[in-house]
Amino acid sequence: MDSVLGWPHSSFDESLARAVDAQRRSVLGTGAAVRLVGAAIFLVVTTALWLSGGADWAPYPPLLAPYVGVAGVLFAVRHRPEARWLGVVQSPVDVALVYGLQHLALPISPFPAGVAGFSLGLFALVVNLSGLTLRPVVVYGTALLASVAQGALMREAGVGWGAVVIAVITLFLVAAVKQYSTARLRMLAGALTRAEVDRALEARRSQEVEEARRTISRMLEEEHAKNEELRALQRDKELLTQFLIHDLRSPLSALTMTLGWMEQELPPGPLHESARSGLTVTARLDRMIADLMDVPRLEQGRLTPRMAPLDVSRLMEDVRRSLEGVARARKLTLDVVTPISLTLNVDSDLLTRVLENLATNALRYAPTGGRVRLEGGRDLHGAWVAVRNDGPPIPRELRPRIFDKYVQGDRELDTRRGYGLGLYFSRLAAEAHGGQLSVEDAPGWSTSFVVRLPA
Known part of the structure; x- marks a missing residue:
């Protein structure tokens, strides 16, 4: 008989199946809660918009109301064995709901292309929710149904085929990423089960x-x-x-x-x-x-910066232009302040990516209507470039670790945005230049990331 670490292979398979099933029930319960809360919020918001005179929101409440009831039933039976199959059936129902809502809204909306574009985000959310079944066929099946529905809506709105193809690719990329995370979850369950078998074997012997x-x-x-x-x-x-x-x-x-x-x-x-x-x-x-x-x-110290003279003012202006759209969308002021002539001997590509990482981070944390500044200069210790914003300050207890690998602030952990690599890369790139990256206090700014380079 085959065995795993002395236990029968069938026992290990049974333990693994139980662990995966437990994980599946847990994440299906989460999915049911997300559907119920999300549908209820959408129902309240769309009803309010409709009653306040938004005629193009009229199709939403009649379809969302019964869906809230269905989501409530799914949430109520989330711990029962039937919930596993209800979760599978729920994904095509989600796709049908989104398509029905948007199909009814298109003819009466003054911006049909906007309605079709808004549908892409809803379908991506449905594909993500389908991943909670821990079944690859459901994830990719939902992505296929969502792609067909999204394509139909976009064509109905008069959107070109190029945009339709991009939307379909986006949905399948979402499905692929979701399936990868699901596979990692199954691997984790297998590893935990193996550890459990190991402990039992050691106790017996x-x-x-x-x-x-x-x-x-x-x-x-x-x-x-x-x-x-x-x-x-x-x-x-x-x-x-x-x-x-x-x-x-x-x-x-x-x-x-x-x-x-x-x-x-x-x-x-x-x-x-x-x-x-x-x-x-x-x-x-x-x-x-x-x-x-x-x-x-x-x-590993295998990347040597390609040093060359660089006009820092021009570099910062290029970074500002590349992020101007993001800043405008959040009504942020993004400006550049440098001496008339500030030339540094640095690796242009590495320093550009460092400034983009820091500026993107600053734009993410700055409050709506706030300020972000790219600044450069020289002092007694050498040249420096800084990215400042008026968002929440970084706690002092986090500052010594903020540039370590995979370290994230509480806000990033809560929203699950980012992976803690941007600041880590920026620190390594600064050190490769013989400099350092740190958080410094600056008058008038709650947060300042400063890259100091040798003279």
Whole structure:
């Protein structure tokens, strides 16, 4: 009989199935709660908009009201065995609801293209919720249904095929990311089950001293083997990560080319501006991918900055322009203050990505209507560049750790935004220049990130 660490293989499979089933029931309960609360909020908001004179919101309450009832039933039976299958059925119901709502809203809306674009976010949310079933076929099936429905809405609104294709690709990318996180959850359940089996095996064999000695010896050998396997897996994981990051650039390049073509072909107007904004976003995504690839090289000291004279004022102005759309959307003031002539001998690409990371972080935390400033200068210790904002200050107890790998503030942990790599990369890039990145106090600003470079 096959065995896992001395236990029958069937026992391990049963334990794994129970662990996965427990996780599935837990996340399905979460999904039921999200559906119920979200549908109730949408019902209240759309009803209020309708009653306040918004005629184009009239189709929403009649469809949302029964859906709230269905979501309530699903939440009530979330702990029963039938809930597993109700969760599977719920995904196509979600797609049908979104399509029905938007289909009814399109003819009476003064902005049908906006309604169709709004649908993409709703369908992405539905695809994410389908991942809570822990079933790949449900995730990709929901993405397929959502793509068909989104395409139909966009064509009905008169949107071109290029935008439809981009929307479909977006939905399947959401499904792929969601499925990857689901697979990681199953792996975690398997690892926890294996640990449980190990503990039970050790307890059973501890009855006899001699047997325990042999068991410990064997376990030590196994642990050494596991360590070797873990090291090999770590190498494979890093290699796979590099491959995945590298492969991400292919669709990103295709998307950039498509947006570039759209920018050239579209007449001046909202769509032309959207294509231009998309090109700005894809450029930032490409630099983010470069950050991910460069972090291991910076950690190991294998990335040497390519030093060359650089006009810091021009660099900061380029960064400001690239983020101007984000600042405008949040009604933030984003300005640049540097001496007339501030030239530094630095790696232009690395310093650009550092400033973009810090500026993006500042824009995220600055309050609506607030200020963000890119600033540079020299003092007795050398040259410096800073990114300041008037958002919430960083707690002093967090400042020594804020630049460590995977460290995030409470707000990021609560909203699950970011992965704690942006500031870590920025610190490594500053140190590669022989400088340092720190949080400093500055008059009139609650938060200031300062990169100090050697004279």
